[in-house]
Amino acid sequence: MKKKILVIVSVAVSIFIAIFLYNAYSVPVLMYHSIARGAENSRLIVSPESFERQMRFLKKGNYHILSMDEYVALLKENKKPDKRSVVITFDDGFVDNYTDAYPVLKKYKMPATISVVPEWVGKQDMMRWEQIKELNDDELIEIVSHGLSHCPLDTLSKEFVIKELSESKRILEKKLDTVIDYFCYPCGNFNPFVKEMAKLSGYKAALATHPDAKISLNDTYAIRRIRISQSSDNMLVFWVQVSGYYTFFKDRRIKRK
Numbered sequence: 001m002k003k004k005i006l007v008i009v010s011v012a013v014s015i016f017i018a019i020f021l022y023n024a025y026s027v028p029v030l031m032y033h034s035i036a037r038g039a040e041n042s043r044l045i046v047s048p049e050s051f052e053r054q055m056r057f058l059k060k061g062n063y064h065i066l067s068m069d070e071y072v073a074l075l076k077e078n079k080k081p082d083k084r085s086v087v088i089t090f091d092d093g094f095v096d097n098y099t100d101a102y103p104v105l106k107k108y109k110m111p112a113t114i115s116v117v118p119e120w121v122g123k124q125d126m127m128r129w130e131q132i133k134e135l136n137d138d139e140l141i142e143i144v145s146h147g148l149s150h151c152p153l154d155t156l157s158k159e160f161v162i163k164e165l166s167e168s169k170r171i172l173e174k175k176l177d178t179v180i181d182y183f184c185y186p187c188g189n190f191n192p193f194v195k196e197m198a199k200l201s202g203y204k205a206a207l208a209t210h211p212d213a214k215i216s217l218n219d220t221y222a223i224r225r226i227r228i229s230q231s232s233d234n235m236l237v238f239w240v241q242v243s244g245y246y247t248f249f250k251d252r253r254i255k256r257k
């Protein structure tokens with residue numbers, strides 16, 4: 001009798017854990033900025049060695065790297081991926097995305113999204129138009145808009161919000177001879193008006209950083225991302241960040257504050 005109860009309890013606990021893990025899982029969307037050497041304690045820089053190690057880890061661990069289209073389709077259908085998945089994004093358009101990150105992504109055949117600020121193109125440490133075009137012509141890389149001037153959109157008047165969204169799209173589309181489907185909020189900042197305008201400007205989805213935990217994980221215009229910085233040099237930290245449970249626990253921590 002005791003044995004029977006023990007079996008029932010352990011089956012019930014296993015089912016509970018499986019349901020919990022299924023519900024808590026969300027595809028981690030990684031947010032990189034610059035891949036460079038030498039900077040101490042920057043939240044925006046990961047060394048080329050660490051980046052290569054992280055990509056190798058994902059490759060060896062058989063993680064499935066999703067393109068933005070694949071990821072957004074999952075969100076819209078409210079589906080979980082078949083296997084452990086990750087989305088890779090870069091912000092701002094640093095030239096080292098072209099010189100240091102791209103060769104690694106190509107080597108491991110990993111799709112990635114790079115957000116670009118038209119007014120920053122060609123400036124010091126940033127990519128030039130021909131480099132951005134070369135990346136966008138490779139099916140692995142998707143260029144998206146990061147606003148015209150990188151001004152946080154929630155600080156601007158309605159007129160300028162619309163300009164940042166639509167002008168950046170128009171310029172990128174003309175320069176790259178393509179359709180720009182996605183937007184990435186500068187500094188991750190947005191409000192309901194900005195979101196609505198991103199939709200009306202023709203973007204299919206928008207990347208944020210870590211919005212209010214009350215915002216649905218399936219909101220395609222407030223996509224949560226996980227910042228990869230020097231603390232992720234520690235592979236245990238990186239492993240937790242790509243586990244699919246990092247966002248769930250971070251949301252709980254923010255709610256408690």
Ligand SMILES: [Zn+2]
Pocket residue numbers: 091092146150186187
């Ligand atoms: Zn940025």
